[in-house]
Amino acid sequence: MTARLDRPIARLADDFDVVVIGGGITGVCVAREAASRGLRTALLERDDFGSGTSSATTKYIHGGIRYLEQYDVAVVRESLRERRILALGAPHLVEQTQFIMPAWRWSKPPTPLLGAGVLLYDALSFDRNVAAPDSLRIPHPKWLSKSALLKRVPWLDADGLQGGFAYHDTLNLHPERLLLAYAQSAAAAGAVLINHITVDSFVGHDVAGDFLVEGVHATDRLTGRSLEVRARVVVNAAGPWIDKVLGTLGRPTGVGVDRSKGVHVLTRPLGGGVVRDAVFARAQSGRHVIVSPWMGKSFIGPTDTPINESDPVVTPDDVDLILDTVNSTMSAAEAPLTFDDVELTTIGVRPLIKHTDTTVDPTDMSNTPDDGGDTYSASRRHELYHHVDRGVRNLWSIGGGKWTTARATAEEMVDELAAHELTGVPMRGFDTRSAAAHGTFAWADDAEPFLASAATSLVEAGLSSQSAELVARLYGTDHRKIAELVSDDPDLARPIAGSGDVEAQVIVAVVDEAARTLADIIDRRLVLGTVSRVPETAIRRIAHIAAPLLGWDDTRRDHEIRAELDRRAALDSHWRISPARA
Ligand SMILES: Cc1cc2nc3c(=O)[nH]c(=O)nc-3n(C[C@H](O)[C@H](O)[C@H](O)COP(=O)(O)OP(=O)(O)OC[C@H]3O[C@@H](n4cnc5c(N)ncnc54)[C@H](O)[C@@H]3O)c2cc1C
CATH class of the missing domain: 3.50.50.60 (FAD/NAD(P)-binding domain)
Incomplete structure (x- = not known):
């Protein structure tokens, strides 16, 4: 097989x-x-x-600490058990991330209750380090003083800040x-x-x-x-x-099914790119968003809005809600986020169990x-x-x-x-x-030595170090396919639009990974579509490489390019509003 x-x-x-x-x-x-x-x-x-x-998640393999507020201990325990299983099965595609839960004087739940929740979360993850290599080990949570917290997350509002709880969850780098x-x-x-x-x-x-x-x-x-x-x-x-x-x-x-719309925004990095921790930013309104440092930017969300329809779009109100929530937790020294800071959005529909068994x-x-x-x-x-x-x-x-x-x-x-x-x-x-996921070099092993040696061989094949590091992570053992393609045709090491992706990935996407549309390639095989707005030149270049492999003649290729440009423009047009409103 x-x-x-x-x-x-x-x-x-x-x-x-x-x-x-x-x-x-x-x-x-x-x-x-x-x-x-x-x-x-x-x-x-x-x-x-x-x-x-x-593909629209907050990118965490996590226990869901906030479900403890709903006393959903069984879901949290099962999720914490699975967090470990998924991490050990694909160490190259996950990263243990420190989360900060800031505590302000006005916090709800109040600080002692937050602390109790963090401790319970830790207790429920009693098996978290079984068989885990050092790089995947999760330490016990700790309390950070106000000054220690502000050193790590300088963008936080210091007014009324008491400090913060630091605990870990697993980042699903590219779901x-x-x-x-x-x-x-x-x-x-x-x-x-x-x-x-x-x-x-x-x-x-x-x-x-x-x-x-x-x-x-x-x-x-x-x-x-x-x-x-x-x-x-x-x-x-x-x-x-x-x-x-x-x-x-x-x-x-x-x-x-009860449906709930969940939106995220990708923005310039809060705190200027020095922050390594994810922050559980809970506003005085009681709303919260998670601000994750991701690919050099801030990935912020989600919203959680009950909806009737099954294929919703992102609206200006969704973006407003996220920006208002995070801005209200920020220090006056950090410029508030506006619509202009939003590079792209993601949207997904949560499939939730309907509360009653209605016929x-x-x-x-x-x-x-x-x-x-x-x-x-x-x-x-x-x-x-x-x-x-x-x-x-x-x-x-x-x-x-x-x-x-x-x-x-x-x-x-x-x-x-x-x-x-x-x-x-x-x-x-x-x-x-x-059982490890495909592409995993070894179950429950430290990814770093593998990633370093894979990146070295990709650099030797002709990739830049940025691309080599990305490709090693994305493909695991399949990075060799990229190296072989580039060895045969060095032009395929050409980067695509600064994302770190290279042209050889387009070939692997079509030949080995069943990508059949430009969206499949751009949004789910490469990282291009998830890390920034995608320039038209990149879409054209990708179509040019993919067309012969997909049997597209020039007319079909141009049609697919047009359709993809229109699709992406439509996604943006639902929420992007004039700077005047922002
Ligand atoms: C905003 C947001 C953030 C989230 N964050 C997290 C998180 O950080 N961590 C976490 O663990 N969970 C998170 N979740 C929950 C998680 O994303 C979902 O529970 C999970 O992705 C659901 O997967 P699924 O396969 O059931 O549904 P889907 O991923 O929606 O898959 C269903 C598939 O069925 C296909 N389909 C529908 N109709 C047909 C048909 N007639 N024929 C063939 N195919 C069909 C659809 O095209 C779709 O691809 C989040 C959810 C949202 C919305």
């Missing part, structure tokens, strides 16, 4: 044990888990792997690449993963009033071709869209939160729905969850399949908790 993602659509004619709908982190982890246990597995993603909520690594692991285990294919409805028939699912009807969005994919059981892992997928059954399933009318696609809209305090737990209870056999849906807990959810999901629809199907053992 190969880890190569090459969109093997002809293989969808096979009979599968499991078909997974959705290529976010949940679906990808289910596919990895199922295929690794020897199940014949297919995953169908309507857009690109990770293009939904999974798109870690998700891809799991997709590659699934492919290496034999799963068939196809992006740009939409599941339209279920294949099946009625038996004594029940609907027996036998697979799915799907449309290949690249060719328009309709397909039928047959499987013993289907797992609906469509995240915030699970109810839409279930809606095609035409009967109530009792499953709904969803299949014709009603709206989903108003039951309590009038407090998604901030809604639990981040996950739920597995077995639709047999409502007369639909061979179908499961996965609701809620977090990026951090997706692997555990997948393990539980495949255990359920083994206990129900797939009893008697032979499976092999799979040590999911200590």
Whole structure:
């Protein structure tokens, strides 16, 4: 088996044990888990792997300290256990980050309660350092005096500041690449993963009033071709869209989704780029955002706004909310952030467990939160729905969850399949908790020596040191593919628009990583689309390299360039407002 993602659509004619709908982190982890246990597995993603909520996160593999305020201790404990498992399985794509929770005289919860929460968080992560190399070890939290805190985070408002609690969580450096690594692991285990294919409805028939699912009807969005994919059981892992997928059954399933919009902004670095800690900036209003130093800038968010629609856009109000919150925690010496400081935004929809088991009318696609809209305090737990209870056999849906807990959810999901629809199907053992993600040089090892030697060989191949360091991180052991391409054609070491990406990555994206659109390449294979606004020249250059590999003639290439320019402009146009308003 190969880890190569090459969109093997002809293989969808096979009979599968499991078909997974959705290529976010949940679906990808289910596919990895199922295929690794020897199940014949297919995953169908309507857009690109990770293009939904999974690429719009705050970038933390974390326990979720603030869920302690909701007494969600079980979710926090599970997440802390998973934080360790994910970090050890991909040391090159994570970094332990110190978080600061500043305490002002007016803080709510009050300082002693914040301290108690931090201590409980630490206690719940009792196994955090088991088998961890020094670089991934997490120390106990500590209290920083006001002066020590201001030295580390000079942009904080000193007025009423008492000091701050310092604790650690794990930065998911490039969630798109870690998700891809799991997709590659699934492919290496034999799963068939196809992006740009939409599941339209279920294949099946009625038996004594029940609907027996036998697979799915799907449309290949690249060719328009309709397909039928047959499987013993289907797992609906469509995240915030699970109810839409279930809606095609035409009967109530009792499953709904509460949706919450989450926005981040990427800005100039607060504190001038010297701050290394992430800051939990809680304003007097009670709102908070996390300010993370990331790729030389500040990544700030998220918002948490209940919504009815499933495909929202970023509005000026979202950006205002983030800027107001962070500005109100800043010292007068730091210039307040304005709209002009925002380079780009991200947006995702949290799929949250609906509070009550309302029977969803299949014709009603709206989903108003039951309590009038407090998604901030809604639990981040996950739920597995077995639709047999409502007369639909061979179908499961996965609701809620977090990026951090997706692997555990997948393990539980495949255990359920083994206990129900797939009893008697032979499976092999799979040590999911200590299986490294594709590209990992060694499980639970210190990444630094590997990254240093990979970067040296990439520099020898012709990359700049900035690009070499980035490529080593993004690709892990696959950095050799980039080195080989550059050795054959030194021009492919050319950097793209100052992001650190090089042209050889475009080739790997298309040939080995199933990128089929310019957005796939720019936003989820390279870092270009996530670190800054993307200049038109870069889009043109990428299209020029990708076109022959994707079979695009000049007309098609120009059309794709235009479409990508328009798409990016539209994303910005929803929130970018005149400097006068800012
Ligand atoms: C702003 C924000 C910040 C977050 N920060 C964190 C964080 O720091 N750490 C953390 O652990 N969690 C975080 N989360 C939560 C986490 O991102 C989500 O729980 C997780 O990504 C959900 O993954 P998923 O695979 O279930 O959904 P998605 O990633 O949305 O994947 C579902 C996929 O299904 C596909 N799909 C839908 N319909 C169909 C169809 N008909 N056919 C085929 N495919 C279909 C979609 O295209 C999509 O790719 C955050 C969430 C948000 C919104």
